[in-house]
Amino acid sequence: MATELSLGSRAAPDRLRRHAGKILALAALLVWLAAGAPPREVFAPLWEWSPALLKGFALNILISLLAIGLGTLLGLAIGALNLSPLRLLRLPGWLWVQAFRNAPLLVLIYFTTYVFPFEIRVAGHYLPFPDWLKVTLGLALPASANVAEVFRGAVASIPATQWEAARSLGFGRGQILRAIILPQCCKRMLPPWMNLYAVITMGTALASLVGVHDLIDTAQIATNTVNRVGFTVLIYASVLGLFFAYCYPISRFTRYLERRHAFQ
């Protein structure tokens, strides 16, 4: 029993140190709740608004998923273009990557919002082209440029000796890429790709600036409607908490994958 006790007491400070950040955050929240807020009038409207907030956040997630999906498809195509031995094919890919990697997200979102019409005519029918879809495109552009760059980096990280070995066995260039290089790239691309997804997800917060009814926009409306300082602080803290709850596990999982990859 004595040993168990001593073991426990030795493990406890270690655990404290490892989770110091979380414990501090929790303590701060408790102090704030106890000291600052008269809970009743503030929490009741938050409860009322929470379905609208969650609906807004669902739109953020939808935009982020579509943007990363579209950006990945586009980015892989552009990345393939950048691997071409022909300079003429590499040039447009290079321009695309440089242009969209080096532009602020907000500028690209304004760009896609005002460049595209609000409806598209397809075979005599007018299809609506809503703002949230335009924002998705605005985020897919930088996503594609970054995916292309991640792809290029992964291919470049495969040692030249793999190419040489495959060439010595009589493989052609395209065969080497498909059968030898790309399968080895997937694992290396996953961590930076997930990192990019977290960045894109956080970028969806900008959608509110062009009038998309996302989480931030809903929070603004709620704030103006309730018009109470305590509530304003609380609702933005909730918004923060929602984004954190979604993005933090992604970044933790990414770090786990990176560590595992480093040992292989």
Next chain:
Amino acid sequence: MPSNDSCAPLIALRDLHLSFADTRVLRGIDLDVQRGQAVSIIGPSGSGKSTLLRCITGLLRPQRGQIRVGDTAVHELRSDAEFIALRKRVGFVFQQYNLFPHLSVLENLTIAPCKVLGRERREAQDEARRLLGKVRLEHKEHAYPGELSGGQQQRVAIARALAMRPELILFDEVTSALDPETVGEVLRTIRELIEEGMTCVLVTHEMRFAEEISDAVYFTEHGVIVEHGSPRQLFNEPRSPRTRAFLQHALGRGERERRPLVPAGAAAR
């Protein structure tokens, strides 16, 4: 020196020159390998031995000179298809093995026969298992390269080259990256290939092995062939003082790290 008596050599290099930027790596190499022969190339590091092997299979292109492998004039090849046709006939084993890490041992052996030669999958697998037995790794077909020792990886690499059924195999310092205790198993595999009559060109630092298994030995230094001849002549009565100096140094070191060689009937060849 090249003899045209019985049959043309399988490999013939004439006046090969190659430079990387300002560094002249090969400065006029002549070399002949007859079909069924084992030829060793020895010499100090940086004397262009590995470059020479890469020229033979078209991985590097010399600036001047001629390379013939059978009927193929390698120095005249231009298109990918022509190089691929050449490399189907010439196996290459690398110092660092260069197995494909994402594929199992069996897949490493079957991917080229299936994708390059268009062989049936089942047939390629049967052949691969037979070759794994030959290099004594039949129990490792499902392992991945990262799980094998250096010596095991190198034997898989030899089997991978054999799976293409090449006419000749080039060995580029295949034991240099290995732990001393695994060198023997790789040398044993190579010895058996030579005994079966496979044409082999070996760049090696294993002097005693070269002396024992070679039909001819070439000594290179600073991008030229200083001397060549039968192993007995070159190792025991070197004509060039530079060969003598190199051998004294290399064998002196070899004596200290001497390991038991696998008993062999190859010495008589």
